[in-house]
Amino acid sequence: MKAALASLLGSTLEYYDFFIYGAAAALVFNHLFFTDVDPAVGLIASFATFGVGYIARPLGGLVIGHFGDRLGRKRALLTCLLLMGASSFLxxxxxxxxxxxxxxxxxxxVLRLAQGFSAGAESAGASTLTVEHSPTNRRGFFSSFLSVGIASGSVLATVVFIPVAALPDEALYSWGWRVPFWISVVVVAVAYFVRTRLEETPVFQEIAEEDEVRNLPIKDVVRYQFPSVIRVMGATTMGVMQSLVTVFVLAYATQNVGVDRPAMLTIIAVATGLMTIVVPLAGRLSDRVGRRPVTFIAVVGCGLGIFPYLWIVSTGNAIAIAVATVVFLSLFYSCREGVWPAFYAEQFAAPVRYSGMALGNQLGNLIAGFAPLIAASLVVIGGWVPVAVFGAGVAVIAGTAVYFMRETSSLTPQRLDEPYETARANHTGRAATNSLTK
Known part of the structure; x- marks a missing residue:
């Protein structure tokens, strides 16, 4: 449970900082950093800087993930915390x-790239750490607290921005927008304190004791588990749904439709807050019935629901938008959030788990990062309908990837490693045969 708490607090910090940028990108950055262009172009440019953070995430996952597999999960995660906190404050x-x-x-x-570099390693590291600390029959439940932290960070970011967004424009654009970023110093201090008191995972300790630490983990991932990388990458594209709601819809509803800024922020905060209840329930359900069935609830619900959801947003009816956001985000999308931390980590063997999950997860997140930019561009072309088609297409990709993923909910740690160990043994056998024939 201590590992789950550490993941919750750490991811709360990481994603408070990451999502506070999203709120600022949707509401103020175009007025502060892109003032010499048309407002619509400025918003697109602001969303582009939001997406840039996702470009750095695969690199951060690879670099920090390498040290997470080489030196330990705990050290890597402490590095993530400090980098994210410093970037956000600056x-x-x-x-x-x-x-x-x-x-x-x-x-x-540049600072958004630093945020992305840190976030790219946080989710994979926290998932790996929690999975390796958890009993087999409760990995889904305990790992889901990572997603609870992500939701909590998003809620915290949104709640902090509500009074800021209500400020008069002069105060908002001069000093008000800075306050949420400065608050991250407090959050990082609490999360760092908790993580320094967490022990390294027993799985990593065993790998180190048996001298099974790989010199170049990513090389082993590509050689022995690359199909898992592709499947995790495809499944991760479902993150587009959250980016659309928390960033694009926030901007679209307030700037195109005319919904009051504090009202829209409140709607998103409430819906995301309800996720903290549904997410662990989904994680626990996945321990009982499997990761894939629960994930498919999210894929089908979001893929079909994106059309009525965006139509309701386009009406400008705040009450209807609130109900639709709760159904879309708190109910359907939460099923994905409750499962993926365990599901994706379980696809990889312990010696390369951090690196493998980071690579697949963050490559898939690239499209999530640029989803607000893509959506804003599509709205200019044809309104909300092309955005809904885009979201539905992503759901098809994610659903196909999940279908081909290995069901892992009941597998012991040893059985999770079997595909990797088999591939290594086959490679070693072929290499030995080739050596003898020469």
Whole structure:
């Protein structure tokens, strides 16, 4: 349970910082860092900097994941915390375009890349750490607290931004937008304190004692478990749904449809807050009936539900939007959030788990990062319908990937490693045969 708490607090910090950027990108960054262009173009440019963070995530996953598999899960996760906290605080200190010109968006982009580098390793590391600390029959439940942390971070980011968004424009654009980024210092201190008191996972300790630590884990991932990387990458594209709701819909509803900013932020905060209840229930259900069936509830529900959801948002009816957001995000999407931390980590063997999950997960997240940018561009072309088609297409990709993933809910740690060990043994056997024939 201590590992689950550490994952919850750590991911709360990481994703508070990550999502506070999303709220700022949707509401204020186009006024602060892209003031010399048309407002619609400025919003698209603001969303582009949001997406840039996702470009850095695969690299961060590979680099920090390498050290997580080499030196331990705990050290890698502490590094993630410090990097994310520092980057977010510095964003709150940035001068605007009016003060320094083009250097303002450049510095913003650099710090967003640092945020992405950190986030790219956080989810894989926290999932790996929790899975390896949990009993076989409760891995889904305990690992789901990572997603509870992600939801909590999103709620915290949104709640903090509600009074900020209600400020008069002069106060909002001068100092108000900075406050949420400065608050991250407090959150990082609490999360760091908890994680420093967590022991390394027994699985990693056993690998280290048996001298099974791989010199270059990512090489083994590509050689022995690359199909798992592809499947996890495809399944991860479902993250598009959350990006559409928390970033694109926030901007679309407030700037295109005319919904009040604090009202829309409140709707998203309530729906995301309800996820913290449904997510662990979905994780526990996956321990009993399997990871794939629970994930398919999310895939089908979101894939079909994206059409009525965006139509309701386009009406501007705040009550209807609130109900639809709760159903779409809190009910259907939560089923995916409750399962993926365990499901994706379980696809990889212990010696390469951190690196393998980070690679597949963050490559799949690339499209989630650019989903608000894609959606904003599609709205200009044809309104909300092309955005819904885009979301449904992503659901088809994710559902296909999940269908071909190995069901892992009842497998022991030793059986989770079997595909990797078999592939290594076959490779070693072929290499020995080739050596003899020469």
């Amino acid at each position: 964003i709150g200190c940035l001068p605007t375009y009016e003060a320094v010109g083009i250097w303002a968006p450049i510095m913003l982009t």
